[in-house]
Amino acid sequence: MYSTQLYNNYNLKIWICFKVADRVLIIITDNNRVNQAMFVKFCGDNLLFPNPCPLYPDDKIFFMYDPVYIFCKNVKNNWMNEVDNVFEYPDFLGAKNKLQVTKYRSIENQYESEKNITTQQATKLAES
Numbered sequence: 001m002y003s004t005q006l007y008n009n010y011n012l013k014i015w016i017c018f019k020v021a022d023r024v025l026i027i028i029t030d031n032n033r034v035n036q037a038m039f040v041k042f043c044g045d046n047l048l049f050p051n052p053c054p055l056y057p058d059d060k061i062f063f064m065y066d067p068v069y070i071f072c073k074n075v076k077n078n079w080m081n082e083v084d085n086v087f088e089y090p091d092f093l094g095a096k097n098k099l100q101v102t103k104y105r106s107i108e109n110q111y112e113s114e115k116n117i118t119t120q121q122a123t124k125l126a127e128s
Contacts, residue, residue: 003038018059025062031065075087085103
């Protein structure tokens with residue numbers, strides 16, 4: 001889908017959302033070039049935070065690229081900057097208010113054990 005078609009499609013979705021819910025707060029996409037070009041059509045050369053809504057300029061919309069990547073990168077960077085490289089996280093499957101702990105070294109060990117193996121379990125790990 002080209003950026004103009006995507007832009008028109010999103011304008012229709014924004015219009016429908018305003019008719020149903022009276023508001024659009026955020027549009028989230030991955031960092032694909034077509035999505036970037038669509039955002040340029042919405043914002044021109046000024047990507048502001050927030051941007052005026054193209055259909056209802058008195059309202060504001062936030063545009064966000066690839067939030068999962070940004071979140072994961074933030075976790076990784078903060079994890080690596082911890083003194084003991086330990087990351088605490090909620091026990092999603094177990095008891096409430098209980099924290100699980102993992103060390104960054106476990107990811108490094110997984111990478112080291114699989115870097116020369118053809119069939120890998122953790123295929124997205126790479127040297128950083």
